């Protein structure tokens with residue numbers, strides 16, 4: 240029988256609920272259990288695909304093309320839980336489906352209400368992940384207890400034990416225990432209130448995980464236990480990780496949290512933990528053999544979560560190379576400034592990520608020119624690849640007005656244009672070329688070498704493409720078309736031969752990188768950055784780093 244773990248959050252948002260959920264998933268999986276993960280988001284958008292990264296951070300794309308919350312990125316980086324459309328539900332989706340059913344006559348005669356129709360719909364979504372081979376479903380509830388929008392979700396999980404048995408469910412509440420500098424004290428009151436609110440709804444948490452900057456004393460843990468009606472050992476301290484988010488599972492293991500969950504849910508089939516690989520990756524983070532500085536030149540550089548998966552994947556590339564990756568976030572609009580250009584000329588690698596709209600595009604193109612002309616390793620992703628194509632057209636092929644029609648509809652040289660399949664589409668949600676698609680790579684290309692394969696599956700999210708009509712002119716001018724869709728029509732990868740490492744891809748490799756399995760292109764990019772920093776020739780980097788992770 241599948242067991243259920245529900246994770247709620249209190250006091251404030253941005254507590255790292257997704258990370259804690261992913262860490263718990265990783266630990267249970269490590270103990271030989273089969274885990275499924277999902278997130279329920281209380282906002283009304285059907286999915287986050289239509290939200291600005293400023294509002295919601297990165298939109299994380301799954302193999303099946305669903306556009307999801309960035310916490311699913313943590314789930315994939317930490318666990319092997321297969322994720323799909325069924326792994327992220329929003330209020331918008333739930334209501335849409337209930338309203339569609341009502342119109343189809345499924346509730347004939349009934350008054351359709353939040354309880355039971357919306358709550359039943361939510362419970363059905365949770366139950367979709369159950370299965371004979373699934374030991375635990377972990378369901379994270381977005382938002383903070385006390386928000387109006389999250390009430391139907393909390394009511395649904397309150398009812399859940401009535402359907403499947405209380406012994407098959409565990410509730411984890413994540414809270415903040417703030418430190419007041421002036422008083423030199425940790426404060427437990429917000430936690431008490433937050434758990435009080437949860438109990439008013441009818442949910443008694445089994446565990447309380449306390450996010451804190453400072454160690455929480457036994458007396459304070461005891462106080463939280465008493466006021467919140469949980470056993471003392473079930474109050475778990477989760478202190479801020481100072482090195483990396485990948486320390487979180489270890490912090491939880493040190494508190495015996497995995498074992499307590501196993502006992503609470505009666506998961507007697509659980510095996511002992513084996514964290515050898517995980518500890519090795521932490522060792523590599525703690526004791527890097529070298530360091531590189533990578534400039535990420537994007538339009539949302541100031542937002543910490545807008546390029547979340549890219550920052551993580553860069554770290555993975557660092558882990559693979561035993562290198563510390565220092566990321567310099569550069570707002571692309573500032574590349575016009577002399578001091579920004581001077582800064583870019585000194586970095587060990589330049590990455591231009593994806594994006595939409597014309598703001599900051601010229602700065603990205605300028606940054607790519609610096610990378611190309613100074614032999615600085617360059618990695619372009621999605622819009623970053625399209626900008627690389629424009630830069631080449633303008634500065635090498637003598638087409639000064641070349642552009643993407645996304646930025647200039649009337650450009651005389653639309654080297655990047657709307658895909659044919661997109662021309663008749665007017666709706667915005669879920670209508671791009673999305674999800675996993677096959678790319679055939681050119682034998683002998685840098686990417687084929689990095690992947691050690693001529694056929695790869697990567698995730699996409701775009702409307703515009705390299706304009707096929709210019710293909711031969713680009714090839715004649717020296718741009719290498721290193722990857723294309725199986726029919727050869729969509730260009731997926733471009734490279735430059737006479738450059739230490741210039742690889743730009745139409746897809747999003749960052750979504751498939753894990754700390755334990757760094758993505759080949761991020762690994763290759765960081766290796767190239769190490770060579771650049773130390774003035775090494777290909778192969779010589781092994782004198783500095785050990786690339787056998």
Ligand code: GLN
Pocket residue numbers: 592593594595596620621622623645700701702703704
């Ligand atoms: N705006 C570009 C397109 O739609 C690039 C998209 C992206 O970078 N994700 O094709």
